[in-house]
Amino acid sequence: MRTLTNRIFVCCAAAVIGVAFMTASAVTSGAYAAWEPNKPVEFVIMAGKGGGADKMARLMQSIVEKHKMSPMPLLPVNKPGGSGAEALVHLNGKKGADADHTIMVTLNSFYTTPLRQPGLGVDSLTFAPIARMAEDTFLLWVHKESGITDVDGFVAAAKAKGNNWIMAGTGKASEDNLLTDFLNAAYGLNIKYVPYKGGGTVAKQLAGQHANSTVNNPSEAEGFYKAGTVVALAAFTDKRLPAFPEAPTFKELGKDFEYYMQRSVVGAPKMSAEALAYYQGLFKAVFESAEWQKYRTDKSLRGDLISGDAMKAYWQENNERHRQMLIKMGAIKG
Amino acid sequence: MEILSHLAGGFLVVFDPLNLGLVILGVTVGLFIGAMPGLGSVNGVAILLPMTFLVPPTSAMIFLAAIYYGAMYGGAISSIMLGIPGASTAVATTFDGRPLALKGQADKALIVAAGASFIGGTISIALFTGFAPLLAHVALDFGDPEIFALMLLAFATFVGLSGDDVPKTIFSICIGLVFSAVGLDIMSGEPRLIFMDISGFMHGINFLVLAIGVYGIGEMLWTIEISRGETQMSKATITLPGILAHLLGTLKLWKSWTIGSLLGFFVGILPAAGATPGSLMAYGITKMTAKDPRAFGKGEAAGVAAPESANNAASTGSMLPMLTLGIPGSPTTAILLGGMVIWGLIPGPMLFVEQTEFVWGLIASLYAANLFAFLINIGFVPAFLWMLKMPFTILAPTIFVLSLIGGYAPDENMHDVWLMLIFGVGAYLLRKLDYPMAPAVLAIVLGPIAEPKMRQSLLISGGDITIFFTRPIAGPITVIAIALLLLPLIQLIWRTIRKPA
Numbered sequence: 041m042r043t044l045t046n047r048i049f050v051c052c053a054a055a056v057i058g059v060a061f062m063t064a065s066a067v068t069s070g071a072y073a074a075w076e077p078n079k080p081v082e083f084v085i086m087a088g089k090g091g092g093a094d095k096m097a098r099l100m101q102s103i104v105e106k107h108k109m110s111p112m113p114l115l116p117v118n119k120p121g122g123s124g125a126e127a128l129v130h131l132n133g134k135k136g137a138d139a140d141h142t143i144m145v146t147l148n149s150f151y152t153t154p155l156r157q158p159g160l161g162v163d164s165l166t167f168a169p170i171a172r173m174a175e176d177t178f179l180l181w182v183h184k185e186s187g188i189t190d191v192d193g194f195v196a197a198a199k200a201k202g203n204n205w206i207m208a209g210t211g212k213a214s215e216d217n218l219l220t221d222f223l224n225a226a227y228g229l230n231i232k233y234v235p236y237k238g239g240g241t242v243a244k245q246l247a248g249q250h251a252n253s254t255v256n257n258p259s260e261a262e263g264f265y266k267a268g269t270v271v272a273l274a275a276f277t278d279k280r281l282p283a284f285p286e287a288p289t290f291k292e293l294g295k296d297f298e299y300y301m302q303r304s305v306v307g308a309p310k311m312s313a314e315a316l317a318y319y320q321g322l323f324k325a326v327f328e329s330a331e332w333q334k335y336r337t338d339k340s341l342r343g344d345l346i347s348g349d350a351m352k353a354y355w356q357e358n359n360e361r362h363r364q365m366l367i368k369m370g371a372i373k374g
Numbered sequence: 375m376e377i378l379s380h381l382a383g384g385f386l387v388v389f390d391p392l393n394l395g396l397v398i399l400g401v402t403v404g405l406f407i408g409a410m411p412g413l414g415s416v417n418g419v420a421i422l423l424p425m426t427f428l429v430p431p432t433s434a435m436i437f438l439a440a441i442y443y444g445a446m447y448g449g450a451i452s453s454i455m456l457g458i459p460g461a462s463t464a465v466a467t468t469f470d471g472r473p474l475a476l477k478g479q480a481d482k483a484l485i486v487a488a489g490a491s492f493i494g495g496t497i498s499i500a501l502f503t504g505f506a507p508l509l510a511h512v513a514l515d516f517g518d519p520e521i522f523a524l525m526l527l528a529f530a531t532f533v534g535l536s537g538d539d540v541p542k543t544i545f546s547i548c549i550g551l552v553f554s555a556v557g558l559d560i561m562s563g564e565p566r567l568i569f570m571d572i573s574g575f576m577h578g579i580n581f582l583v584l585a586i587g588v589y590g591i592g593e594m595l596w597t598i599e600i601s602r603g604e605t606q607m608s609k610a611t612i613t614l615p616g617i618l619a620h621l622l623g624t625l626k627l628w629k630s631w632t633i634g635s636l637l638g639f640f641v642g643i644l645p646a647a648g649a650t651p652g653s654l655m656a657y658g659i660t661k662m663t664a665k666d667p668r669a670f671g672k673g674e675a676a677g678v679a680a681p682e683s684a685n686n687a688a689s690t691g692s693m694l695p696m697l698t699l700g701i702p703g704s705p706t707t708a709i710l711l712g713g714m715v716i717w718g719l720i721p722g723p724m725l726f727v728e729q730t731e732f733v734w735g736l737i738a739s740l741y742a743a744n745l746f747a748f749l750i751n752i753g754f755v756p757a758f759l760w761m762l763k764m765p766f767t768i769l770a771p772t773i774f775v776l777s778l779i780g781g782y783a784p785d786e787n788m789h790d791v792w793l794m795l796i797f798g799v800g801a802y803l804l805r806k807l808d809y810p811m812a813p814a815v816l817a818i819v820l821g822p823i824a825e826p827k828m829r830q831s832l833l834i835s836g837g838d839i840t841i842f843f844t845r846p847i848a849g850p851i852t853v854i855a856i857a858l859l860l861l862p863l864i865q866l867i868w869r870t871i872r873k874p875a
Contacts, residue, residue, distance in 0.1 A: 088708075094708075094712060095711075095712040095715050095716070098423065098712055098716065099715075099716050102423075102427055102716060105427075106427055116420075117786060119577065120577060123558055123563060125558075125565070125573075125576055126573055126576040126577050129573050129576075130573075156563070157565075159571075203836070204836075206834055211560045211563055212560065212561060212562055212563030212564075213563045214563070232833065232834075234830050234833050234834060235560050235561055235563075235830075236560070236826075236830070237560055237826070240700065240701045240711075241701065243700070243701070244514065244695075244699060244701045245517070247514055247699065248514035248515060248516070248517060250517035250518065250834075259715075262700075262720060262722065263699070263700035263720055263721060263722020263723060263724065263725075264699075264700075264722060264723065266720065266722065266723070266724050267722060267723030267724050269723065334718075338718075371563075
């Protein structure tokens with residue numbers, strides 16, 4: 041009897057392990073550089089399952105797998121804790137071979153979280169610059185039934201409601217919060233900012249008219265926009281977005297302001313130069329794949345591929361910009 | 375009629391040999407993933423997502439939905455057989471499923487679980503088929519105050535009329551709420567209650583860690599103590615007439631599976647909730663409305679039927695906001711949603727119009743997945759029962775090892791494993807002092823939903839608590855919840871008056 045039970049256990053275990061292996065068996069091909077990963081690569085996602093960053097990381101993973109770009113699989117691991125604090129600390133502590141086998145998908149919390157929490161001992165500028173894969177864009181959205189069709193109408197309505205005008209956004213001191221502060225300052229408004237867990241939930245608050253406006257990314261509001269439930273009033277970009285030709289930019293409206301969210305892949309600060317060169321080559325191939333280019337167009341992403349020193353310079357500039365924005369907000373001291 | 379013709383078209387898609395094969399493969403794989411402690415539908419769907427690029431999107435979705443369904447069935451198995459929740463959605467199934475197995479009625483528990491899952495799945499898919507667009511609208515109408523009111527109602531069902539010691543129940547809820555507050559607070563953007571600055575607390579306390587600690591480790595210690603190592607597990611046997619008798623018995627539990635199916639489906643369609651709160655609420659309400667609430671927790675079949683029908687109903691329900699609004703109703707649907715985006719489908723209000731073959735193929739596949747999951751599950755029951763024939767000296771270490779794996783699997787973090795062991799010992803001690811642990815588990819599931827919803831509501835109203843009473847949906851729910859919370863007090867006063875000193 042005991043052997044039978046054991047057999048059942050072995051079968052159950054084998055089924056599960058078998059399934060795991062099937063997915064993990066990426067076949068070797070392609071030669072980028074002398075260095076190649078010799079164990080599975082931990083692909084840390086600085087956000088929870090199902091969010092924008094998560095979807096994008098899994099798309100990258102599937103592109104690598106589909107075209108057999110890497111001899112070892114990328115294993116996505118979500119570390120959403122503390123607005124990315126957990127993920128940053130995790131990468132910061134990697135040494136030796138581990139540092140060469142850990143990469144991370146990151147957003148603008150890459151700047152804001154270490155700035156707001158100096159106790160973490162993390163300096164964003166020390167991370168290994170693998171590739172900036174795109175920049176996500178932001179638009180100002182209202183519900184169709186509000187009758188608002190342009191920014192002037194928005195300003196008038198928000199002024200009339202004062203502190204009862206509700207902007208739903210993703211988390212305190214997040215990108216959405218910074219954009220709300222910009223609107224308040226630029227137009228003399230007193231909008232109330234209510235934080236929610238993710239961009240999808242924020243979109244739903246507007247669709248259900250529980251909030252008056254949002255500053256969603258195009259991918260988050262897209263479904264409701266296509267159904268005609270929400271209206272795009274203006275874009276926080278330098279040029280009009282092809283998918284939303286009716287929405288002017290804030291620059292056209294006389295406010296010199298643009299804001300983007302980086303969608304980047306970084307390595308642990310202690311990653312070796314050889315490994316860095318390998319991942320730079322790998323993600324260049326991902327960037328150039330037809331799938332990634334289609335995703336960029338479909339989701340109104342912008343920005344070319346940058347890596348290495350250019351990416352470091354980009355970080356320096358944006359880190360300083362976020363420091364100033366957080367000081368203005370009162371979230372950190374000057 | 376239009377719906378029927380769409381559905382018929384959907385069945386044509388499902389009966390394609392490739393798709394039908396994927397349904398059967400999916401539910402079988404799902405069944406085993408669900409049965410492994412710690413691994414649930416989230417892990418199953420996430421692990422197998424990349425595999426689906428080999429087949430067309432509709433087939434891929436059918437496969438993943440079948441895994442999702444299979445895992446819902448499978449979760450009950452380790453909850454009942456080992457007392458370790460097989461998946462977060464099956465935590466409520468341990469409450470009565472485990473005691474039933476200890477009483478030698480594991481066969482009954484397994485079959486009631488499968489039968490109730492099938493009924494819950496069927497009712498919810500029928501509701502989905504008939505009313506998807508309408509219900510999507512209801513989901514949108516639920517704002518922050520409404521969801522908070524619903525969460526309050528869930529807590530109330532565990533306190534009012536629970537039959538347990540009320541102060542101890544409240545204490546248990548409070549412990550759970552404190553644990554649920556650990557981690558990043560999205561409202562202020564600040565980390566809270568990070569004990570000793572240990573970075574593992576930053577992602578909060580995963581409630582599966584608590585649940586496995588309590589039910590896996592804690593229960594095992596308890597069993598070792600009361601039996602002094604001599605426990606011989608129940609000797610359940612299984613025969614075909616026995617299976618049929620238990621299935622007929624399941625039908626007689628109509629009250630619990632009706633509550634479970636409807637409540638599970640409804641909670642499932644609300645974004646932010648999902649199958650775990652749905653099954654816990656169904657358990658609470660079934661217990662509350664039962665003739666003898668005291669029998670619950672000691673091996674009551676109705677206590678298995680309610681959460682199992684609810685978690686299957688909720689898994690169908692949570693597909694609704696995913697497809698119609700593009701908002702996931704549960705962590706698993708969040709990953710499915712990611713998959714849809716990768717396949718180039720845009721979930722949202724236009725999906726039903728633009729992608730009829732995909733949508734109706736998926737709906738029809740849910741009917742098929744539900745049926746196959748039920749049949750395969752029943753077919754495996756004798757195999758699962760063999761597990762129980764192991765002597766306890768082998769079973770106990772097995773439970774211990776599986777608990778460790780279960781604690782590690784969700785986030786792959788050793789921190790969680792240590793925490794789980796501490797919770798296990800703590801739960802054992804609290805159990806000795808006769809504290810109910812289910813309310814703590816409920817609190818750590820519902821706390822992270824309820825707390826931000828309350829603060830968002832108050833932020834919107836400018837700190838005015840009447841927002842919970844004046845809104846047409848939130849108002850009545852809040853009032854009922856408060857009445858239930860006060861019920862033990864009213865009963866106490868009533869008894870004192872009736873029994874003059």
